[in-house]
Amino acid sequence: MSIFTRKTKAMSVCLLASSIALAACGSTQEQGAENNGAAESTQEASEKTEHTLTDAMGNEVTIPANPERVLASYLEDPLTALGITPVAQWSVSDGTSVQDYLQDSLQDVPTIPHDLPYEAVASVKPDLIIMDSPSMVEGGKYEQYAKIAPTYVIGEELNNDWREELLTVGEIFNEEEKAQSVLDEYDQKAKEAKEQIANAIPGESAAAVWLINKQFFMVSENLSSGDVLYNDLGIAVPKVVSEISKTDDANWLSISMEKLAELDADHLFLINSDGESANELLQDPLLQNIPAVKNGNVYEFGAKESWLYTGAVANSQIIDRVLESVAKQK
Amino acid sequence: MKYSQKRSQRTSKIAAVLLLCLALTFLISLNTGLIQIAPIDVFRLLIGSGSEQNAVILFDFRLPRMVIALLIGAGIGISGAILQGISRNELADPGILGINAGAGFAVILFIFYFQGNAASAGAAIWVLPLFAMLGALLAGACTYLFAWKGGVSPTRLVLSGIGVNAAFAALIIVFQLKMDPKNFSQAIVWLSGSIWGTNWAYVLAVFPWILILIPYTIYKSRYLNVLYLGDELAKALGVRIEKERRKLLITSVLLAGTCVAVGGGIAFLGLVAPHLARRLAGPRHEHFLPVTALIGALLLLAADVIGRVILMPTEVPVGLVVSALGAPYFIYLLIKMD
Numbered sequence: 001m002s003i004f005t006r007k008t009k010a011m012s013v014c015l016l017a018s019s020i021a022l023a024a025c026g027s028t029q030e031q032g033a034e035n036n037g038a039a040e041s042t043q044e045a046s047e048k049t050e051h052t053l054t055d056a057m058g059n060e061v062t063i064p065a066n067p068e069r070v071l072a073s074y075l076e077d078p079l080t081a082l083g084i085t086p087v088a089q090w091s092v093s094d095g096t097s098v099q100d101y102l103q104d105s106l107q108d109v110p111t112i113p114h115d116l117p118y119e120a121v122a123s124v125k126p127d128l129i130i131m132d133s134p135s136m137v138e139g140g141k142y143e144q145y146a147k148i149a150p151t152y153v154i155g156e157e158l159n160n161d162w163r164e165e166l167l168t169v170g171e172i173f174n175e176e177e178k179a180q181s182v183l184d185e186y187d188q189k190a191k192e193a194k195e196q197i198a199n200a201i202p203g204e205s206a207a208a209v210w211l212i213n214k215q216f217f218m219v220s221e222n223l224s225s226g227d228v229l230y231n232d233l234g235i236a237v238p239k240v241v242s243e244i245s246k247t248d249d250a251n252w253l254s255i256s257m258e259k260l261a262e263l264d265a266d267h268l269f270l271i272n273s274d275g276e277s278a279n280e281l282l283q284d285p286l287l288q289n290i291p292a293v294k295n296g297n298v299y300e301f302g303a304k305e306s307w308l309y310t311g312a313v314a315n316s317q318i319i320d321r322v323l324e325s326v327a328k329q330k
Numbered sequence: 331m332k333y334s335q336k337r338s339q340r341t342s343k344i345a346a347v348l349l350l351c352l353a354l355t356f357l358i359s360l361n362t363g364l365i366q367i368a369p370i371d372v373f374r375l376l377i378g379s380g381s382e383q384n385a386v387i388l389f390d391f392r393l394p395r396m397v398i399a400l401l402i403g404a405g406i407g408i409s410g411a412i413l414q415g416i417s418r419n420e421l422a423d424p425g426i427l428g429i430n431a432g433a434g435f436a437v438i439l440f441i442f443y444f445q446g447n448a449a450s451a452g453a454a455i456w457v458l459p460l461f462a463m464l465g466a467l468l469a470g471a472c473t474y475l476f477a478w479k480g481g482v483s484p485t486r487l488v489l490s491g492i493g494v495n496a497a498f499a500a501l502i503i504v505f506q507l508k509m510d511p512k513n514f515s516q517a518i519v520w521l522s523g524s525i526w527g528t529n530w531a532y533v534l535a536v537f538p539w540i541l542i543l544i545p546y547t548i549y550k551s552r553y554l555n556v557l558y559l560g561d562e563l564a565k566a567l568g569v570r571i572e573k574e575r576r577k578l579l580i581t582s583v584l585l586a587g588t589c590v591a592v593g594g595g596i597a598f599l600g601l602v603a604p605h606l607a608r609r610l611a612g613p614r615h616e617h618f619l620p621v622t623a624l625i626g627a628l629l630l631l632a633a634d635v636i637g638r639v640i641l642m643p644t645e646v647p648v649g650l651v652v653s654a655l656g657a658p659y660f661i662y663l664l665i666k667m668d
Binding site for chain 1: 363364365383386387390391458513516519528529531532641643644645
């Protein structure tokens with residue numbers, strides 16, 4: 001008797017497993033169909049032909065003559081710079097978090113999970129896939145993606161140089177000249193901005209600090225917005241920034257309150273992901289010693305701005321923000 | 331004799347029902363995913379016609395993954411059953427011998443040192459599973475060596491396993507703290523158990539091990555039966571305990587290592603599957619081992635379907651689904667135990 005009931009119990013677990021699977025199946029949605037035609041390439045040139053390129057992993061990739069449904073997750077910046085609309089855009093947390101600073105161009109583009117599950121990729125029916133780094137396609141994934149569409153892998157490291165990345169994307173689309181002109185325009189813009197800044201705040205230093213979950217991060221001297229501030233705009237590098245940049249090669253480096261208090265910056269760009277809840281933290285007496293804080297030269301931005309990113313579009317927006325901030329000064 | 335015959339008959343019946351459940355879940359899984367393929371189209375594809383895109387999705391993305399789920403589900407189940415048998419501990423599973431943690435540590439090392447460069451991307455199709463396998467074997471060997479004291483008693487085996495497990499888990503955390511956030515999240519997905527190697531190459535890599543080791547284990551059922559009675563009784567019955575125990579332990583580690591290499595750290599399955607099987611088919615290993623394999627396969631396949639669907643289009647690692655289903659059962663077990 002007792003064996004019988006135990007047996008039924010155990011058996012019902014097995015049946016339950018299959019029925020849960022069945023129920024889960026019912027919620028499947030037809031997503032692929034909606035996405036059709038959601039995105040079109042703006043390229044109309046007709047004389048282009050199919051061409052073959054060798055990517056960073058040594059794959060020979062045949063690029064279609066006019067790729068119309070491009071998937072290039074986390075490469076939306078160079079695409080946008082070249083006027084190409086992708087078929088789906090990078091997102092995390094089930095599409096709730098996207099690259100906000102690009103949404104003027106990408107607002108109608110559906111999202112795709114950042115880890116690019118095969119079926120999600122197949123459902124947007126791409127005709128060309130561009131991958132941001134080899135780690136995206138490790139463990140035989142390249143072969144699988146290549147079955148969906150020609151797949152090109154850019155860059156050998158996690159932090160690609162954005163200029164090279166843009167030129168590579170240009171090459172993929174037979175748009176080398178356009179990519180070069182985007183770069184030239186950017187350099188021109190940076191040069192003019194550099195002069196303006198040199199006039200407005202001669203010799204003064206600045207730093208960008210990101211506040212998230214009550215933890216401060218300092219931008220690296222040569223990466224992300226640090227690259228723009230110090231290399232493109234020629235703003236003086238505070239000592240703390242160059243010190244901390246040597247400790248690690250990440251874009252944004254975690255910094256303690258004590259170290260931050262030593263920051264010798266005349267201007268401070270604060271990217272605040274914590275919103276108003278951070279007010280108390282920012283009032284901390286430790287921070288009042290920073291010259292920028294003392295003189296009221298702190299410029300606060302929300303996390304939706306492009307400060308945390310890199311690329312022609314992102315950097316150009318950073319320059320605008322810096323100019324606005326410094327102009328406010330005058 | 332009569333009892334045994336009755337049992338065999340019952341086992342066959344149970345196996346038949348399980349196979350039916352398995353076939354059903356298999357069909358559901360085949361039809362489930364972000365891209366819906368109507369059953370009629372699935373049928374068409376199976377007989378060789380239908381659209382090319384659907385064929386890629388079905389044969390290159392879904393099928394290999396499902397076959398892997400079946401194979402490693404069965405493998406983990408059997409591995410757990412062996413461990414429960416030789417340690418005479420109902421709560422033993424591959425995790426408890428540090429096998430998952432060992433494999434996890436090897437994978438973390440791999441991601442930490444080699445991730446992201448082009449060379450690793452080219453080679454990684456077999457390198458990462460190999461690393462995981464080596465880690466599992468290393469952990470298994472450590473556990474056995476530390477437990478050795480002129481022979482290995484079941485209690486010492488479990489205790490030493492818990493120690494090895496804790497040591498590797500600590501090492502994992504040390505490296506995770508030093509990791510790039512991007513790699514870190516990849517490592518987390520691996521550790522929570524996901525069938526990431528959805529590729530026929532992995533099926534081919536796993537299949538021979540499962541094909542040899544599971545029948546071998548079933549063939550060894552009588553030794554497991556005797557070992558389960560306790561060392562003294564086993565000795566009295568003329569079994570060379572240490573030798574048999576070592577053979578079975580190696581089998582179990584190899585099975586778990588293979589599964590962990592392509593499936594990551596799937597917890598609880600090795601615990602739950604043998605338990606369910608023992609309740610269904612009785613305590614004799616020749617009866618409940620085949621049932622264990624079937625239940626393991628069924629549970630993992632079902633968990634995979636659920637993980638694919640529940641947060642679509644994002645995929646939930648299958649190990650998390652198993653844990654979410656397995657944890658309540660584990661607690662129930664603890665409450666029921668005297």
